[in-house]
Amino acid sequence: MPQEYPYSVPGGDQTIMAQDFDDRVDVIPVSNPNVFSQAQRIMLAQTKLQLAAQAPEMHNMHEVFRDMYEALGVSDVDRLMKATPAEIPEPLDPAQENINALDQLPMTAFEGQNHQAHIMAHLTFGATPMVGQMPTVAINLQKHVMEHVQIAAREQAAQQYLQMVQQQGGQPADDQQMLQMEQMTAQFVAEGLQQLRQLSQQLSGAGAPDPLVQLKEAELQQKAQESQADQQIDQAKVQLTAQNQEMRSDQFQQRLAAQERQTQARIQAAMERELLKQRNNGGTPQ
Known part of the structure; x- marks a missing residue:
């Protein structure tokens, strides 16, 4: 146009x-x-x-x-x-982050923070009954704790990386050493997760014996002992019954033998009387 x-x-x-x-x-x-x-x-x-x-x-x-x-x-x-709030997040103390978690505000972990203190504070807060009834808050706290674990692992790996560079006279690390740094980061993350698991078990009481479980075990043990005692009593009754039967059998055999002896004695006495009678009559037995 x-x-x-x-x-x-x-x-x-x-x-x-x-x-x-x-x-x-x-x-x-x-x-x-x-x-x-x-x-x-x-x-x-x-x-x-x-x-x-x-x-x-x-x-x-x-x-x-x-x-x-x-x-x-x-x-x-x-x-x-x-x-x-400002678009650029700023480092906060663990208590304020727990408050932000309740308000469902974003939480960010930063380098240089006391990660162990933050993790302990968030895990302790997450173990409370109040947070236990708020799944969204609990999930956000877990994500934030994982950020602290990740950053702490990176800082540990970076510290070892600086030591390697100093040992090499300030020469930058090669690709192989950078790969080792990534492996160290993964190792530190695994160690952090293991520590996180142990802390969670301690806070939840998983490492200590449950009194209810101990009471139930004692009840089961008592029932087992009572059952064993009942079995012993039943076994004793069976043995006593067998002994009684054996004794009655012996007594019966003894009475039977006595009766046989008495019968033989009467027969022998009758025969002797008959012989004596025949002799007295001067005859002989037919």
Whole structure:
């Protein structure tokens, strides 16, 4: 298109310019043209607020409430709402980080911090019953603790790397030594996780015997002893019954033998009387 384009209209000649068709926007709408009324804007803002309240960790709640106030026609929103935190995070003490965790604010670990103190403070706070009922807070604390473990491992590996460089007279490390540094970092991470596991067990009481478990074990042991005693009693009863039966059998055999002896004696006596009688009569037995 030429820089000037003449055209005729009733009443005179006119000219349009090429710059009239550039990308600049001369008219800006003051509101969303897709929203037809304030009532609709309020309804949309309420819907956004309800959705954001169901998953606050996924939304910028500050902006959600700002949209709600603007939909209501509030002109002094900045006076009502607190200023948003600075975009660049700053190191905080463990107590403030625990407070931020409850408020579901982001937490960042930094180099040079006392990582062991931060880890202990966060694990102790995470072991409280209150945090135990807040899964989102517990997960965020665990992620933050892992950041401390990772940074602490990197700092330990970097310290050993500097020692290697000093031993080489200030010469930069080669690729092989850089690979060793990565391996050392992984080793320090593994050691940090092992220490983290031990601390978690100590705080949760996993390393100490559970009184309820001890009571249950004592109860089971007592029941086992009672069962063993009952078995011994039953075994003694069986042995006593067998002995009684054996004694009765011996007594029966003795009575039977006595009866047989008595019968033999009576028979022998009867035969002797018969022989004596026959002799007295002078006869002989038939």
